Amino acid sequence: MVRVLIVEDSPVIREFLTYVLSADEELQVVGTASDGEEALRAVQRHRPDVITMDIHMPKMDGLEATRRIMETQPTPIVVVSGSSTAKEVAITFRALEAGALAVLARPQGIGHADYEATAKELVQTVKLMSEVKVVRRWPRRDRALVVPAQPEIKKTAASVQMVAIGGSTGAPTVIQTILSGLSGDFPVPVLIVQHIATGFVQGFVEWLANTSSLPVSVACDGDTPLPGRAYVAPDSMHMTVGPGSRIVLSAETSVNSLRPSISHLFRSVAQVFGGNAIGVLLTGMGRDGAEELKLMKDRGAVTIVQDRESSVVFGMPGEALRLDAATYVLPPEKIAPALVSLANKR
Numbered sequence: 285m286v287r288v289l290i291v292e293d294s295p296v297i298r299e300f301l302t303y304v305l306s307a308d309e310e311l312q313v314v315g316t317a318s319d320g321e322e323a324l325r326a327v328q329r330h331r332p333d334v335i336t337m338d339i340h341m342p343k344m345d346g347l348e349a350t351r352r353i354m355e356t357q358p359t360p361i362v363v364v365s366g367s368s369t370a371k372e373v374a375i376t377f378r379a380l381e382a383g384a385l386a387v388l389a390r391p392q393g394i395g396h397a398d399y400e401a402t403a404k405e406l407v408q409t410v411k412l413m414s415e416v417k418v419v420r421r422w423p424r425r426d427r428a429l430v431v432p433a434q435p436e437i438k439k440t441a442a443s444v445q446m447v448a449i450g451g452s453t454g455a456p457t458v459i460q461t462i463l464s465g466l467s468g469d470f471p472v473p474v475l476i477v478q479h480i481a482t483g484f485v486q487g488f489v490e491w492l493a494n495t496s497s498l499p500v501s502v503a504c505d506g507d508t509p510l511p512g513r514a515y516v517a518p519d520s521m522h523m524t525v526g527p528g529s530r531i532v533l534s535a536e537t538s539v540n541s542l543r544p545s546i547s548h549l550f551r552s553v554a555q556v557f558g559g560n561a562i563g564v565l566l567t568g569m570g571r572d573g574a575e576e577l578k579l580m581k582d583r584g585a586v587t588i589v590q591d592r593e594s595s596v597v598f599g600m601p602g603e604a605l606r607l608d609a610a611t612y613v614l615p616p617e618k619i620a621p622a623l624v625s626l627a628n629k630r
Contacts, residue, residue: 287314289332291323293341320344334360334414354383360413363387373487389481445560448553450546452479452568454596458616463496465620473509477517505533517544524552546573559584567595571603578609
């Protein structure tokens with residue numbers, strides 16, 4: 285039985301989330317809290333396996349509560365957000381920096397056409413995150429700056445013209461780490477597909493832009509990707525590269541039950557750029573992008589997979605390794621130096 289603590293300031297929403305989670309026989313709601321201060325006490329009292337966390341609360345908000353919990357009683361945290369504006373969503377993503385594992389939109393209400401799907405996603409995510417072994421986050425003032433060692437990168441004869449990155453559960457902070465390690469003069473474009481709740485993309489992009497030297501934007505159909513810029517696939521649209529290396533957005537049938545799909549992006553990059561590209565597959569559930577990363581490798585591209593130790597969920601990277609799709613297996617802090625080394629060997 286997975287023990288869940290719900291942190292939410294609205295009594296109505298607390299009751300709703302309790303109903304959604306308690307409906308699954310493998311989940312037990314052991315307590316609720318209406319603000320961050322109450323949450324700290326409830327964690328000590330109930331010792332939950334996983335926490336659902338609201339962000340905007342009185343007394344102590346969800347950001348500070350997440351930091352305090354991860355510094356004192358490390359517990360898997362899933363942020364459940366009802367935020368709608370890009371600015372509010374960007375603030376929500378800061379909880380990932382503090383140690384939360386995932387950010388989800390609050391399920392739709394009972395009777396809504398999407399209730400079953402969104403409730404199922406919450407239940408599945410809570411179960412999955414409860415199994416993650418989290419570690420203590422030390423207070424920021426005590427953290428020492430660690431400069432990652434440069435990974436050993438073999439020379440490549442190809443001229444890198446595109447970097448394609450795909451990620452799912454646990455990947456937003458890895459993408460942030462990668463982009464923050466690239467300077468504004470990075471010589472090639474970066475295309476990103478991140479599995480994310482509908483309505484969260486613009487806030488995700490704003491959050492990334494705050495810590496990246498590269499301009500980051502939501503991709504538009506027909507864009508010509510420019511060097512030193514990052515483009516994120518928009519809500520519910522596949523992103524591929526078409527004739528003239530322009531970005532093509534489409535609402536075609538979901539791939540691997542996903543739209544946007546990492547597989548769609550990687551396949552197009554393999555077709556257009558062949559060996560003149562780098563593919564990066566990050567932590568996430570399922571197998572989206574794994575076979576297409578192998579296709580990129582077979583066509584001469586350099587491919588990078590996030591290592592098991594740093595992955596929140598090793599599904600996609602693990603499938604890629606099973607297919608022998610990885611040129612390199614690296615932790616997040618070594619991916620940006622690898623990209624710089626490879627892109628500069630032109």
